[in-house]
Structures are given as structure tokens and as C-alpha cells.
Amino acid sequence: MGNADYVYPSNVECSHRVAIPPPQPFVKSLKYSLKETFFPDDPLRQFKNQPPSRKVILGLQYFLPFLEWAPRYTLEFLKADLIAGITIASLAIPQGISYAKLANLPPILGLYSSFVPPLVYALMGSSRDLAVGTVAVASLLTGAMLGEEVNALENPKLYLHLAFTATFFAGVFQACLGFLRLGFIVDFLSHATIVGFMAGAATVVCLQQLKGILGLDHFTHGTDLVSVMRSAFSQTHQWRWESGVLGCCFLFFLISTRYFSQRRPKFFWISAMAPLTSVILGSLLVYLTHAEKHGVQVIGELKKGLNPPSFGDLVFVSPYLTVAIKTGIITGVIALAEGIAVGRSFAMFKNYHIDGNKEMIAFGMMNIVGSCTSCYLTTGPFSRSAVNYNAGCKTAVSNIVMAMTVMLTLLFLTPLFHYTPLVVLSAIIISAMLGLIDYAAAIHLWKVDKFDFVVCMSAFIGVVFGSVQMGLVIAIALSLLRVLLFIARPRTVVLKNIPNSMIYRNVEQYPNTNNVPGILILEIDAPIYFANSSYLRERIARWIDEEEDRIKSTGETSLQYVILDMGAVGNIDTSGISMMEEVKKTADRRGLKLVLANPGSEVMKKLNKSKFIDSIGQEWIYLTVGEAVGACNYMLQTYKPNPKKNEAERWNTV
Incomplete structure (x- = not known):
């Protein structure tokens, strides 16, 4: 087991594991970012593999477009x-x-x-x-x-x-x-x-x-x-x-x-x-x-x-x-x-x-x-x-x-x-x-x-x-x-299951969705930067509090897992990584397991470099929310919490 407090679902059948992209040199990454910012249309592509005389003509046509249409x-x-x-x-x-x-x-x-x-x-x-x-x-x-x-x-x-x-x-x-x-x-x-x-x-x-x-x-x-x-x-x-x-x-x-x-x-x-x-x-x-x-x-x-x-x-x-x-x-x-x-x-x-x-x-x-x-x-x-x-x-x-x-x-x-x-x-x-x-x-x-x-x-x-x-x-x-405001206060929404499917959608958009017992699924709808990391940390904590209060009032299965759908998180900076680490610590203190779904390549690259993936365990990162929920349900059916133990030792095998 990668974590003393949890048994990982190593025997859960998943179609794929989330891959960690190979590391790229900083200069190459910076070059790509600058190119997409200033040259998204790649104006130099037409000059590739062209003889010098043709390059001169193409250069003149670029700055004087009339040379392109005048012959026709x-x-x-x-x-x-x-x-x-x-x-x-x-x-x-x-x-x-x-x-x-x-x-x-x-x-x-x-x-x-x-x-x-x-x-x-x-x-x-x-x-x-x-x-x-x-x-x-x-x-x-x-x-x-x-x-x-x-x-x-x-x-x-x-x-x-x-x-x-x-x-x-x-x-x-x-x-x-x-x-x-x-x-x-x-x-x-x-x-x-x-x-x-x-x-x-x-x-x-x-x-x-x-x-x-x-x-x-x-x-x-x-x-x-x-x-x-x-x-x-x-x-x-x-x-x-x-x-x-x-x-x-x-x-x-x-x-x-x-x-x-x-x-x-x-x-x-x-x-x-x-x-x-x-x-x-x-x-x-x-x-x-x-x-x-x-x-x-x-x-x-x-x-x-x-x-x-x-x-x-x-x-x-x-x-x-x-x-x-x-x-x-x-x-x-x-x-x-x-x-x-x-x-x-x-x-x-x-x-x-x-x-x-x-x-x-x-x-x-x-x-x-x-x-x-x-x-x-x-x-x-x-x-x-x-x-x-x-x-x-x-x-x-x-x-x-x-x-x-x-x-x-x-x-x-x-x-x-x-x-x-x-x-x-x-x-x-x-x-x-x-x-x-x-x-x-x-x-x-x-x-x-x-x-x-x-x-x-x-x-x-x-x-x-x-x-x-x-x-x-x-x-x-x-x-x-x-x-x-879009950057500093990104939307986070609760996802629930659409009946008779493995699809999970926003409860505000689909009010007929069903709760997933013991699991809270949150979707983060924007890149995570220094400008919004503190807000996201506090908002995720409030979602957890609200879900636990709802469970207490309804008597449902206690909350065991928090799944973060990161499909819309295109990038993350060091402040965002610190936020993720604090969210994990908060989840650990409450006896909850943090699970990630659908993180992008840039996010995975930085989470890997920061050793966050080692701390959470790569086996708790899934390609889709459906696969993450399936793994969590398997754990809930196979293992159960012992209420006599403290929160750091809640999980024992059946």
C-alpha cells in the first residue's frame, strides 16, 4: 500500500491509467507558449522547404498582399x-x-x-x-x-x-x-x-x-x-x-x-x-x-x-x-x-x-x-x-x-x-x-x-x-x-450521476441526477493560479462541510471520498500545487480520500515534478469520473470504516 491509512484498489479493473508526460526542456516549453501567443497562425510555415528565390517572393507577398492576387x-x-x-x-x-x-x-x-x-x-x-x-x-x-x-x-x-x-x-x-x-x-x-x-x-x-x-x-x-x-x-x-x-x-x-x-x-x-x-x-x-x-x-x-x-x-x-x-x-x-x-x-x-x-x-x-x-x-x-x-x-x-x-x-x-x-x-x-x-x-x-x-x-x-x-x-x-472575476472566482460545481448511465453532470443543469453514496464529486472549471488558489481551497472545504451536513440530516452513508474532476483545469502554477497539497491534508484530517479525475498533461507534468502524485498515489488518478467512481464504489463494498478508530485509522479491511 502506498499510504498506511488506505488500501488502494490495485485490483480494480480500469481501462487505462493517466499517463505522466515526459519532461520537456524549459526553453522548448517557453518557445511553444510564445509561439501560441504571438504566432498562432504560424506565418513561417509557408517558407519551409522553399528555395531562396521563392522565400523572397513569399516575403514580399506577406507584406504586400496585392502581389498575391494581382497576377490573377x-x-x-x-x-x-x-x-x-x-x-x-x-x-x-x-x-x-x-x-x-x-x-x-x-x-x-x-x-x-x-x-x-x-x-x-x-x-x-x-x-x-x-x-x-x-x-x-x-x-x-x-x-x-x-x-x-x-x-x-x-x-x-x-x-x-x-x-x-x-x-x-x-x-x-x-x-x-x-x-x-x-x-x-x-x-x-x-x-x-x-x-x-x-x-x-x-x-x-x-x-x-x-x-x-x-x-x-x-x-x-x-x-x-x-x-x-x-x-x-x-x-x-x-x-x-x-x-x-x-x-x-x-x-x-x-x-x-x-x-x-x-x-x-x-x-x-x-x-x-x-x-x-x-x-x-x-x-x-x-x-x-x-x-x-x-x-x-x-x-x-x-x-x-x-x-x-x-x-x-x-x-x-x-x-x-x-x-x-x-x-x-x-x-x-x-x-x-x-x-x-x-x-x-x-x-x-x-x-x-x-x-x-x-x-x-x-x-x-x-x-x-x-x-x-x-x-x-x-x-x-x-x-x-x-x-x-x-x-x-x-x-x-x-x-x-x-x-x-x-x-x-x-x-x-x-x-x-x-x-x-x-x-x-x-x-x-x-x-x-x-x-x-x-x-x-x-x-x-x-x-x-x-x-x-x-x-x-x-x-x-x-x-x-x-x-x-x-x-x-x-x-x-x-x-x-x-x-x-472569472480568473479569481472560478466555478466549482457538484456532479451527480445521471440515472442508468456512467455519466456525471452538474446538479444545477440536471436536477434529476442521483447522489453517489459516500462520494462527493466536484468539478473545477478553470486553470488554478495564484489568483484563485486560496478561494478554491476554501470553496472545496465548504463543499465538504455542506455535504457532511446534508448526510447527517438524511442519515445516508458517511462521506468517504472526494473526487476532483480536473478536465477543465488547463494549467496549474506553484500556488495551485500548494492548494492541492492543503486540500489533501484537509481530506486526510477528516478521514477522507482525495481522488483526481481527468487531469491534463500540463497539470500531470507539474504535479509529478512537485511529488504530489507520489503523496496521493498514481493509482488514485483516473481518466474519467466514471472510472474514479467505480474504483471508490469497489472500495466501499470491499472495505468499511471502523467508527471505534480515530480518523487517521478509520479504514480496516473486512
Whole structure:
């Protein structure tokens, strides 16, 4: 016998014994862990057994994906991409101008940002459907964060230079995440966080458009609901009914066309063309009626010509360097989360794969290049990408077509936007933002997971009543808190027998299960680490106390065995091993036998190195809970406890 207090069931028939994996060198184990963390897709596998020339070609294709699909490009693809590119350009031009105003930047920057970055992405991006451009949330964040340090009206030149600098640091941060294979950081923005944050940001953006809809000259720089409402209603004497009527009419037109396109997907182009149609109609209306002389504000002169270089405008000196870096990192993370999520969604529809790390590198490079060519932050907006997808795009050439269309606009058509009313741009922004308020997703969260709903609403309330940054911080903090709770307070459940089977399941899920006399079966539902080892030790002790109290009240067979189902325990650290040793000591003091079922290879490896297996006996470790219960039942039938002995000597043979 391996233990003086117990007779081991060496003659119990078991199909298999749990094997102890052979020891592995620490360097090999560390290498495997790092590979699974940073290179789960094994990007180097395609280079194996390849001649040097082929490796060079594959390396170029990895960083420039267009080299992979360009040789297979056909005329049919070109026709589809031409239609898609022109269609998204009709949406990109008015949206670009609108979002630049949202960021308190010159409207022409919106067109600049729809020219150079799409060309870079077409060469480096791995998504066929993503349409690159500026987005409302990142524009709002840029305006809010930079506006805290520099007033865009009082010092427009410095503000503009800081916007370029923030874009540069956003690009550097995004590219570094891609090169260092740190894309998993973006995964900390949970679905609930994004739903709440986007809805809150969309609400704030809509509220900010009251300035354009009401025709106000001065408006608060705050983004919270209270500041916006106070600013709007404290200037009721300056409201311009002409601007309000015009804004409501165009907003109704935009919402109606979107509703029609949603009901009739074949007519998606109607909704896509609606913003540009609104700009054209609004400009004609103002030009013919001279409405700019009656309170309707217009864009004014737009500079003709392509993007001027802006590398010399980047600000790398204090005291503004800190705010530029902070703005770049925060907006860069939000842009990455949105762009990668959108790209993966459409890739799933067409059944192809996009590499998240490649996308980060592509986003980073297009923003670095953009910051040097008078562009501000760009990513893959959902609205533009959806139009690109519905228009039947085949490759990233649709981005090139869009960029060329914007280039022609910059060279020849910018004077036509002189009479474009700002209220039309506000209507375009509001119409686009309403689609980001996903109330159906919030209702779904409430039905499925109340904690996720709390995270979602916290992000929404934080953005609407505090600030965009506050809402983001609150949401991320709550999401991380939940992760910590999962780790620090893992579930342990009691398993019982499903009648007429050798299957053991959670009694909460299967209330008709039967007790196993004399045996307590517990399932640990998470890896055992320093963060949860103390809790698990105390919780297992409480399960034992509760089971013994139940047995005393019912008069059943006294508790003799505690089986721990460790199938879900993927790993264990030294604190966890210490916890297991303490649980065994607790069981020994109570005259109970600790039995393990289904421990994984990593767990067995560490339990063996720590000599815990020697102390418990390998014959008390089983592949399944059924085998462990069978062995314990055999012992209960063959041997019985002697109540006259103390607990350390309870077991005697019959």
C-alpha cells in the first residue's frame, strides 16, 4: 500500500491509467507558449522547404498582399471594382467633408484622407471588401482630446499640426502592434464594450450636430449631454428656422432612402448616392436662393489641388507631444477595433480569411503615410465598407478607383462645394450615426448576459454624460474586472450521476441526477493560479462541510471520498500545487480520500515534478469520473470504516 491509512484498489479493473508526460526542456516549453501567443497562425510555415528565390517572393507577398492576387486579376474583376469604387466615392466625398468638420479640421482634409490612405491600403491590406476613409467616432475623439489643449478657432495652425502628429503616432502604434504580433490587445475591447461605446459616441455626435441644424455660430466644445443641451437652449434667440427646416428635410430624405435600401437590398445604391445627392441639391438650392445671406452657413472656398506634404508640420516638442501621443494611441486603438471587426465580418460572408496582424500593419502604414500628406486618422468604416460589399467589389482595387475619383474631385471639382450648406453635412452625419445605435444588440445582451448589458450601458452612459474618454475607460475597466472575476472566482460545481448511465453532470443543469453514496464529486472549471488558489481551497472545504451536513440530516452513508474532476483545469502554477497539497491534508484530517479525475498533461507534468502524485498515489488518478467512481464504489463494498478508530485509522479491511 502506498499510504498506511488506505488500501488502494490495485485490483480494480480500469481501462487505462493517466499517463505522466515526459519532461520537456524549459526553453522548448517557453518557445511553444510564445509561439501560441504571438504566432498562432504560424506565418513561417509557408517558407519551409522553399528555395531562396521563392522565400523572397513569399516575403514580399506577406507584406504586400496585392502581389498575391494581382497576377490573377481579370477584366471581370475590374468591371465590378469600377462600379464599387465609384459608388463608394459618392459616399466618401460628402462623408469626408462632414467628418473633418466634426474633428474641427478644414473640410478639405476629409478629401485628402480619402485619397492617399486608400492607395496604401490597396497595396498592403488583406481585406477585399474594406473601404478606407475617415470615421465619425475617431473624428469626434480627435476633436475632443486635442480641443482640451488647443482651441481650433484661436490657434488653427497648431491644432492642425497636432492632428497630423496624433495621426502619425496612431500609425506608429498600429504598425508596432502588427509587427510585434500584439493584435490580441484589441480583443480586450469586448463586444458589449464596443456596442455601448459606439452607441454613446453616435449619440454625442448627433447632439453636436445641433450647431449645424440650428445654424448657431458659437457652440460648446464639451461632448456631454448636459453641456450640449445647455449650449443649445441658452441661445434660443439665435436659432435660425431656415437652417432648421432645411436640415430636417434633408435628414428625412436620407433616412427614407436608407430605409428603402434596407427593405430592397437590390437598390442599395440609392442609399449610397443619397449623401452626394443631398450635397448637390443643397448647394444648388443655396446658390439659386442666396440662402447664405439669410442665415444658412456654407462651407466656403475649398482649396483646389492634391495633398500637400505635411511631414515638416509634425510636432515632436513639448508641451504638446504628450497630448499628441495620447490622442494617437486612443484613437488608434478605436480605429483598429472598428476596422478589423468590419473586415472580419465581411470576410466571413465571403468565406475568406484576413490576418489581423497584417491589417494592423496596413492601417499603421496608411496612417503614417497619411500624416505626412495632410491626412488625419483613417480606418475601415462600416457604412462605406457595406456599400462596397453590396456594390459587388472583388478586390481592393475598388479603393484605388475611389481614390482616383477623389483625386479628380480635388483637381477639378472642389469649387463646386463652395455653396454646400453646413446643415446638409450635419444631416449626413446624423443619418450615418443613427445606424451605429444598435438597440437590438443591447436588448440581446440583456436577455443573454446581464453583466455584459451593464458593461454596455456603462460605456453608453459614460460617453453621453461624461466624455468619450471616460466612457471608454469605464467600459474597459468593467470588462477587465469581469476577466479578473472569472480568473479569481472560478466555478466549482457538484456532479451527480445521471440515472442508468456512467455519466456525471452538474446538479444545477440536471436536477434529476442521483447522489453517489459516500462520494462527493466536484468539478473545477478553470486553470488554478495564484489568483484563485486560496478561494478554491476554501470553496472545496465548504463543499465538504455542506455535504457532511446534508448526510447527517438524511442519515445516508458517511462521506468517504472526494473526487476532483480536473478536465477543465488547463494549467496549474506553484500556488495551485500548494492548494492541492492543503486540500489533501484537509481530506486526510477528516478521514477522507482525495481522488483526481481527468487531469491534463500540463497539470500531470507539474504535479509529478512537485511529488504530489507520489503523496496521493498514481493509482488514485483516473481518466474519467466514471472510472474514479467505480474504483471508490469497489472500495466501499470491499472495505468499511471502523467508527471505534480515530480518523487517521478509520479504514480496516473486512
